[in-house]
Structure formats: structure tokens, C-alpha cells
Amino acid sequence: MGNIAVVVGAGIGGLAAAIGLRRVGWEVTVVERAPLLDDAGAGISLAANGIRALDALGVGTAVRAAARGQYTGGTRTPDGTWLARMDGAALERALGTPIVGIPRATLHRLLRAELPPETLVVGAEVTELDRAEPGRVRIRANGGDRVAGGTEVELEADLVVAADGVDSRTRAALFPDHPGPAYSGSTVLRALTDRPLDLSSDFEITWGHGAEFGHIAFTDGRAEWHAVLNSPAGVRHTDPLGELRGRFAGWHEPIPQLLDATRPEDVLHHDIHELTTPLPSFVAGRVALLGDAAHAMTPNLGQGACQALEDAVVLASALARGGDVDSALRAYDAERRPRSQAVTVAARKAGRMGQQLSAPGAVALRNTAMRLAPSGATLRMILRHADWMPPRLPEPPPAPATRPE
Incomplete structure (x- = not known):
């Protein structure tokens, strides 16, 4: 079995895959379209299954140190009434770790450091994936920091991992009859506050009519907030913060406080797409699909990144x-496809009964059912999806000893 792999995409799933492959003895190249890894993004919650996957990859301790446990908070109505309270301590007793919140940029940096x-x-775009030759895969990448602008480099590999996101070009090439991602009916605006705030809880979501507002508090006192709205696809606002202040006028604190602590230029706006049609396989020849490329989902359970980490x-x-x-990839598909697609x-169901209602x-x-539950x-x-144990990976080889000068 050869041991050269190319990972397409340097997001959380792609970097985690590269770490895992290197840990088990593979030589890895990660190809990323973006010209700079500028740590874009807001915040993320990681449940126990994601943390356990990071532990298996050897990164869990560093992530825990940089993250804030989500012990307090829950779900509210716009007037501030609690529908359900979070018991992070009970989660920690059941799973060994609470859900944690961390800026995406911090998680990305910790993964890159490995x-x-x-x-x-x-800055290298994959322009061709040739599976014609049995046992080998060739990729041509146009550009990149190792390649003169406008030229092509051919990378040979025994394995390609497609971690190129919800709009994966690799998936489209491998499964041309698949309809691809579908718009969920919801759009999300999010940002990090530009200063610390005195928040009374670690994590909250508030449900109105076809709208959700939530926040995640971080160790440095800043917070990520997100606003999810039922909306036609493609709608954008010239003044996103002004639009949100109007949409959430009268909603409880700290929602106005979070919006006031945000710079307009920091607001990100994305329509939410998902794979409503499940893929027939996560594998095609020597190519394995991973993360959103394989099973893009709505964020309503906070499991998107966790499932990508499990994949890795x-x-x-x-x-x-x-x-x-080939046998290893068949085993990967058999283990990951049923769970991640479920x-x-x-x-999707959680969104329809939550934010989209x-x-x-x-x-x-x-709301009555939640209060009486x-x-x-x-x-x-939470336990239904978070109580997952990763397979044990081999210990990485020791670093070579350095000779004293």
C-alpha cells in the first residue's frame, strides 16, 4: 500500500484529515484554493464527539486550553422567558467534557500548528482529477505558493481526500448525477464582538417566529453571535447591522448589547445549504469525501464540524x-455514511421544529412542550449525537533526536 495522500481543502475537516493521515504514517499535501489562510470565520461549539476526535488526533488538550466550557445558558423566547436550561455540569459527568466554545480562527490555527x-x-486550485490509472490518482493544481502563477503542477497520490466544502467540485466530478447542495430556506448572519462583554451565560439561543439569535462566549470575554432567518436565497443588506437591529428590536438582552459591540465590517452573511439527497457512497476509487463535501448539514445541532472531525x-x-x-476506504464508507447521514x-428536523417554525x-x-419537558x-x-467514541490511533513516531552543537 502506498502512502502518499493529497487533501483538497484546508478547512477544519481537511486539516484534521491531514493530521490523522500523518499520524498513521502517510505523506500528505493539503491543497487550498484560498490565496491566504486568513483565519476567517466567527465561532464554533464542539460537543464531546468532536473533542474526543481531537483527542485521538493529539490536539484535544490544546483545544480545551483555548476553549470555554458551556456550562450555563439554554433556549429562550424573545421576551427572555426560558424554555430550556443548559446543564453543562451534567453533560460533563455523562461524557467527560462539556460542550466548548472556541473562535474558528483559534481552532484553525491549532490544527495548522500540527x-x-x-x-x-x-492559492492552488485543483483543475483535474484523473482516476483512469488503477491504483493512482493525479491532481493538477493551477497556481499556489509553490507554483509559478498560471502554470500547472501534477501531484501524484495513492489517495485523495476531498474536503472542499458544501460546494465541493470534487463531489460534483465524482457524482455528476447527484443534484448537489440545496438551499435550506434559512440564511445566517454572524460576527465576533470587537470587545469583551459581561455576559451572564456561556451559550444561548432565542427562538422567535422564523428567526433565531444566539451567542457563544469565549475565554477572552468576546463572543460570537449569530442570527438565523427564514429568507429567500441570495438576499443581502446594505446595512446588515441596521437590518438586524430592526429585526430583533425588543428582544431581550444581551442581544442589543452584542449587536452594539460589533463592527459593521465584521458581519458575515451566508445562505445555509445542505445535502438533502444523500450520497450513495463517500468513496469513488481512491477518492474519499469528508466533512461538508460528503454530508453538508444545517447547523441546528452544532454537529457539522464534529462530524468532519469524526470522519478524519x-x-x-x-x-x-x-x-x-481500497479495502480501507470501503470500511471508512461503511462506518461513516450511515451515522453522518442520520x-x-x-x-434538518431540529431546524424545522426550532428556528424555521x-x-x-x-x-x-x-414552546409549551419545551417548558413542560x-x-x-x-x-x-445531546447525548444521542455526542456520545461517540473514536477508534484509537497509533502514537505518532518520536521526533528525531538533535545532536548537541
């Missing part, structure tokens, strides 16, 4: 067992 700089090729660990473990690459469906009668019924109902819902 890879030698020469592993990453940025399971792929590395399958390849570490020995045997041929989580995708559960996230807009009819006044349906909203009132949902037993205190452990929320905990059981």
Missing part, C-alpha cells in the same frame, strides 16, 4: 489497519 508548513499549498479519525484508523487502500436528517400556533405549541430531555437529545 502540520509542517510545507504540507500546505495555498475514522479514515486514519481504517488506513492504519493495514491491507490495501445526523444530517436530525439537524413561524406559524404562531405552532410556535406556541412548541422533563429536565433531562435536552441532555438526552
Whole structure:
């Protein structure tokens, strides 16, 4: 079995895959279209399954140190009434870790730090993926920091990992009959505050009619906030903060405070797409799909990044067992596809019963049901998806000893 891999995409899933592959003895090149890895993004929550995957990759300790545990908070109505409270301590007792919140830029930086700089090729667009020759895959990357502008470089590999996101070109090439991502009906605006805030909880979401506002608090006192709205695709606003102040006028604190602590230029706006049609396989020849390229889901369960991290660990473990690459990829597909596609469906259902619900009668019924639900109902819902144990990966080889000068 050869041991040269190319990972397409340097997001959280792609970097995690590269770390896992290197840990089990593979030589890895990560190809990223973006010209700069500028740590764009807002914040992210990681449940126990994501943290456990990071532990298996050897990055969990560093992530925990940089993250803030989500012990307090829950779900509210626009007037501030609590629908459900978060019990992070109970989660920690059940799973060994609470959900944690961390800026995406920090998580990305910690993952990059595990890879030698020469592993990453940025500003390089994959223009061809040739699977014609059995046992080998060739990629041509146009541009990149190792390549003269406008020229092509051919990278040969025994394995390609497609981690190129919800709009994956690799997926489209491998499965031309698949309809691709579909618009979920919701759009999200989000940002990090530009200064610390005195927040009374670690994590909150508030549900109105076809709208959600939430925040994640970080260790430095800043916070990520997100506003999810039912909306036609493609709608954009010349003054996003002004639009949100109007949309959420009268909603409880700290929502106005979070918006006031945000610079207009920091607001990100993306329509939410998902793979409503499941892929028939996460593997095509020597190409493995991973993360959003394989199972893009709505953010309603906070599981998108966690599932990508699971993918990375399971792929590395399958390849570490020995045997041929094709058998390892079949094992990866058999293990990951049923679970991740089930989580995708559960996230879609959670959105329809949560943020997307807009009819006044349906909203009132949902809110009443949540207020009357037993205190452990929320905990059981989280455990259903977060209580996952990763396969154990081999210990990385020791660093070569340096001779004293």
C-alpha cells in the first residue's frame, strides 16, 4: 500500500484529515484554493464527539486550553422567558467534557500548528482529477505558493481526500448525477464582538417566529453571535447591522448589547445549504469525501464540524489497519455514511421544529412542550449525537533526536 495522500481543502475537516493521515504514517499535501489562510470565520461549539476526535488526533488538550466550557445558558423566547436550561455540569459527568466554545480562527490555527508548513499549498486550485490509472490518482493544481502563477503542477497520490466544502467540485466530478447542495430556506448572519462583554451565560439561543439569535462566549470575554432567518436565497443588506437591529428590536438582552459591540465590517452573511439527497457512497476509487463535501448539514445541532472531525479519525484508523487502500476506504464508507447521514436528517428536523417554525400556533405549541419537558430531555437529545467514541490511533513516531552543537 502506498502512502502518499493529497487533501483538497484546508478547512477544519481537511486539516484534521491531514493530521490523522500523518499520524498513521502517510505523506500528505493539503491543497487550498484560498490565496491566504486568513483565519476567517466567527465561532464554533464542539460537543464531546468532536473533542474526543481531537483527542485521538493529539490536539484535544490544546483545544480545551483555548476553549470555554458551556456550562450555563439554554433556549429562550424573545421576551427572555426560558424554555430550556443548559446543564453543562451534567453533560460533563455523562461524557467527560462539556460542550466548548472556541473562535474558528483559534481552532484553525491549532490544527495548522500540527502540520509542517510545507504540507500546505495555498492559492492552488485543483483543475483535474484523473482516476483512469488503477491504483493512482493525479491532481493538477493551477497556481499556489509553490507554483509559478498560471502554470500547472501534477501531484501524484495513492489517495485523495476531498474536503472542499458544501460546494465541493470534487463531489460534483465524482457524482455528476447527484443534484448537489440545496438551499435550506434559512440564511445566517454572524460576527465576533470587537470587545469583551459581561455576559451572564456561556451559550444561548432565542427562538422567535422564523428567526433565531444566539451567542457563544469565549475565554477572552468576546463572543460570537449569530442570527438565523427564514429568507429567500441570495438576499443581502446594505446595512446588515441596521437590518438586524430592526429585526430583533425588543428582544431581550444581551442581544442589543452584542449587536452594539460589533463592527459593521465584521458581519458575515451566508445562505445555509445542505445535502438533502444523500450520497450513495463517500468513496469513488481512491477518492474519499469528508466533512461538508460528503454530508453538508444545517447547523441546528452544532454537529457539522464534529462530524468532519469524526470522519478524519475514522479514515486514519481504517488506513492504519493495514491491507490495501481500497479495502480501507470501503470500511471508512461503511462506518461513516450511515451515522453522518442520520445526523444530517436530525439537524434538518431540529431546524424545522426550532428556528424555521413561524406559524404562531405552532410556535406556541412548541414552546409549551419545551417548558413542560422533563429536565433531562435536552441532555438526552445531546447525548444521542455526542456520545461517540473514536477508534484509537497509533502514537505518532518520536521526533528525531538533535545532536548537541
